[in-house]
Amino acid sequence: MKIAIIGASGNVGSRITHEALSRGHEVTAIVRDPSKLTLENESLVVTKGNALDTDDLAAKIEGHDAVVVSYSSGWGPGVDYSLHNSVAESVIKAAKKAGVKRVLNVGGAGSLYVAPGVQAVDTSEFPADWKEGASAQRDSLKIYQQEKELEWTFFSPAFMIGPGERTGKFRLGTDNPVMNEKGESNISYEDYAVAAIDELEKPQFIRQRFTIGY
Numbered sequence: 259m260k261i262a263i264i265g266a267s268g269n270v271g272s273r274i275t276h277e278a279l280s281r282g283h284e285v286t287a288i289v290r291d292p293s294k295l296t297l298e299n300e301s302l303v304v305t306k307g308n309a310l311d312t313d314d315l316a317a318k319i320e321g322h323d324a325v326v327v328s329y330s331s332g333w334g335p336g337v338d339y340s341l342h343n344s345v346a347e348s349v350i351k352a353a354k355k356a357g358v359k360r361v362l363n364v365g366g367a368g369s370l371y372v373a374p375g376v377q378a379v380d381t382s383e384f385p386a387d388w389k390e391g392a393s394a395q396r397d398s399l400k401i402y403q404q405e406k407e408l409e410w411t412f413f414s415p416a417f418m419i420g421p422g423e424r425t426g427k428f429r430l431g432t433d434n435p436v437m438n439e440k441g442e443s444n445i446s447y448e449d450y451a452v453a454a455i456d457e458l459e460k461p462q463f464i465r466q467r468f469t470i471g472y
Contacts, residue, residue: 259458262286262319262358263326264309264349267294270364270419271328273451275302277424281455288318310341312348316355324360324458325353331391339394346398353408361402361410362458367417367443368392369399370435370469378417378435399467411457412467415450422446428453428470432463436471443471 261278265271266287272295278285279299288307289295295304307318309329319325327349331341346363353361368379368388378384379392402410417435428449429436435443453470457463 259323260284260286260321261324261326261458262288262322263328264288264307264315264345265328265330265364266304267291268328268330269421269447270330270415270450271326272297273447274326274328274364274454277448277451277455278458281459283455286318286322288315309345310348312351312355315348315352319352319358320356322356322358324362325349325358326362326364326454326458328364331394333388333391337391339391342391342394342398343401346401350401350405350408350410359407359409360458360461361408362454363398363402363410363412364454365399365412365414365467366392366395367414367419367435367469369396369467370414370417371433372435405465409461409464411461411463411465413450413454413457413463414467414469416443416445416469416471418442418444419447419450420444422448424448424452426452428472430462431469431471433467434469436469438472445470445472 266275267289287304
C-alpha cells in the first residue's frame with residue numbers, strides 16, 4: 259500500500275510509520291518539521307505540510323491508498339484544542355478532493371463508554387487536566403461519524419498509552435475500553451501501531467470507532 263501519515267514524527271505517528279515500513283508499505287510522512295523525523299528508509303518520503311491547508315494536503319495525499327491522521331495539538335495551558343475539529347474537517351475535504359477513500363484517525367480514549375450512556379470524559383474520575391483536550395477529540399469523532407462517503411476509522415487507544423514493547427498480542431473492542439484482569443486499560447505505542455496497520459491491511463471497522471488494550 260501507499261500510505262500518507264500526517265504527524266509522522268510524533269509518539270504514535272512515528273511508530274505507525276515504522277510499522278508500515280517494516281511491512282513493506284510505501285510511506286509519505288507529512289510533518290510540520292521534517293528535521294524531527296530521523297527515520298530513513300528507501301520507501302519513505304518526508305514532506306513538510308500543514309493539515310489545516312486543505313488544498314496543499316490534497317496535493318500531498320493524492321495517489322495514496324490510505325491516510326493516517328496522527329495529529330496532536332499538544333497538551334497544557336494555552337493549547338487550542340479545537341484544532342482537532344479543524345484538522346478532521348480539513349482532512350475529510352482533502353481526502354475527497356484527492357480521491358482517497360480510506361482514512362484512519364488516531365483518536366482519544368475519553369469518548370469510550372465506561373457505563374451505559376456515560377463516556378469516560380464526563381466522569382468525575384477523569385483527570386481534569388485532560389478534560390478539555392479529550393472533549394475536543396470526542397467532537398472530532400462526531401465529525402467523522404457524520405461522514406458517509408469516506409471509509410474512515412477512528413482508533414481510540416487504551417486509557418494509558420506509552421512507550422513499550424511490540425508484542426502483537428492485544429485485544430480489540432469498539433465503544434468500551436478493553437480492560438485486563440486487574441481492571442486496567444493500557445497499550446504500548448508499538449502495539450497500537452501494529453493494530454493500526456492491521457486495520458489498513460484487513461479492514462474490520464469501516465465507518466466505526468474501535469479501541470485496543472491488553
